[in-house]
Amino acid sequence: MVSNAIFIHHSDSSGYKFHDDHPFDPIRQVLTIDLLKEAQALTDEQIIQPDYLIDENMLRLVHRHDYVQAVKLLDTEDDPRSKAVLAEQFGLQTEDTPFFPGLHKAASAIVTGSVEAAEAVMSGRTLHAFHLAGGLHHAFPDRASGFCVYNDASIAITHIRNKYNARVLYIDTDVHHGDGVQWSFYDDSEVCTYSIHETGKYLFPGTGYAYEKGVDQGFGTCFNVPLEPFTEDESWLESFNVTIRKVIEAFKPDVILSQHGCDAHAYDPLSHIHCSMRIYQEIPAILHELAHTYTEGRWIALGGGGYDIWRVVPRAWSQVWLEMTDHPLAEAIRAHEVEALPAAWLERWSSASPVPLPNNWQDDSSAIPPIPRRDIITEQNRNTQSIVIQDL
Ligand SMILES: [Zn+2]
Ligand SMILES: [Zn+2]
Structure with a gap:
């Protein structure tokens, strides 16, 4: 039987934690799964838990041999000086x-989940x-970057290309440019990369300009939409x-692979885009519609x-999950028929959270002040939109 949607969670991916003060924290997965369960939108039976790790050949689809060896070696190397040299390189x-110890295993688990999903x-x-747990879009073939070690998105796409020969549209709505994935397929006409993000003028990784359009046969299959800082929902x-x-x-893809970084929210400490929960409701709804219109529903x-x-x-x-499963709660939240987050979830996590948790699924508009320069930013x-689509 073909199911509509599956939820993948590899238990070893929760080991992907740099240290206690690092912003990238796997507790995000626990909090999300728990929220969905309390909302009666996810059951244990719906969660696929791969019990294996992909082998090194899969990593090698994108990463260089010496890099993979180095990540593995850092686990076993005892001499601190050799370790430092290797890590530096x-x-x-x-x-x-x-x-950190266990990095190779945790990063491989993330790749496993994304390949399994594909x-x-x-x-x-x-x-x-x-x-x-996936979407580590900054990793390069020969180096780690921006919290990302193995590029699970690029590996999953390469796997799709090799095994299914399908045309892949990668859609990246993280506030940072999806540079690692872009450069992986910059000369490939069968993979189209699209990234909408805060302009690299002010934000890591400093790339993702509209003029980055691909090279050779890949020219015209790379799109970047760099937005102004303090862009709000409407303009986003x-x-x-x-x-x-x-x-x-x-492009007419056979499949959509999307990256759902949610750091364009006004509360996010690492960026300057000023959006609310509204875009995180709309993005999956738009992608879902596009998948059923263009790719016979195929959406990772x-x-x-x-x-x-x-x-x-x-x-x-x-x-993302509510939309993907056509769960009635998605519509109910949109129509303001359901406002409050599940009480049990709020109760369980309130004391652990350093900030007061929101009570509702949607943001209270008074909590996010409007930006005075809205018209100029819009x-x-x-202008950027028209540059991006000028050849289409
Ligand atoms: Zn990001
Ligand atoms: Zn659907």
């Missing part, structure tokens, strides 16, 4: 992405799959709708960034 000695959709076992959604609809119409969704782990991430990622984003 491969981007694992930085403040952002420091090496396989489930491409083999026809399910129409949609969600792997919330307009920029997304105007551009992604043109892109998908032109991954997690990504999101650093207000208590107030934003659990609500935002829950929306105008600037419209």
Whole structure:
């Protein structure tokens, strides 16, 4: 039987934790799964838990041999000096992405989940799959970057290309440019990468300009929508709708693989985009519609960034699953028929959270002050939209 949607969670992916003060925290997965369960939207039977790790050949689809060896060696190397040299060489000695014991296993578990999700959709076992631990879009073939060690998104896409020869549209709505995935397929005409993010003028990784359009046969299959800092919901959604609809119409993919970083929220400590929960309701709804219109429903969704782990991430990622499963709660939240988050969830996590938890699924609009320069920002984003779609 073909199911509509599966939820993938590899238990070893919760080991992907740099240290206690690091913003990338796997408790995000626990909080989201618990919220969905308390909302009666996810059962243990719906959660697929892979009990294996992909082998090294799968990592090698994207990563260099010496890099994978280094990540593994860092687990067993005892001499602190050799360890430091190795970590330095491969981007694992930085403040952002420091090496920790068990890194190879945890990062491999994340890749496993994303490949499993891709396989489930491409083999026809399910129409949609969600792997919330995935979406580590900054990792490079030979180095770690921006909290990302193995690029599960690029590996899953390469696996789809090799095994199914399908045309893949990668859609990245994380507030940071999806650079690692873009560069993986920059010269590939069969993989189209699309990223909408805060402009690299002010934010890591400093790339993702509209003029980055691919090279050689891949020219014209790379799209970037760099938004102004302090962009709000209306302009964000307009920029997304105007551009992604043109892109998908032109590229005609066989499958959509989406990255759901939720760090464009006004509460997020690492960026300057000023959106609310509204975009995290709309993004999955738009992608879901596009999948059923263009790819016979084939849609693989991954997690990504999101650093207000208590107030934003659990609500935002829950929306992906509610939408994907056509759960009535998605519509009820949209229609304001259901406002409050499950009481048991709030009760369980309130004392652990350093900030007061929101009571409702949607943001209270008074909690996010309007931006005075809204018109100028909207105008600037419209200029960007027209540049992005000028050849389509
Ligand atoms: Zn991000
Ligand atoms: Zn569907």
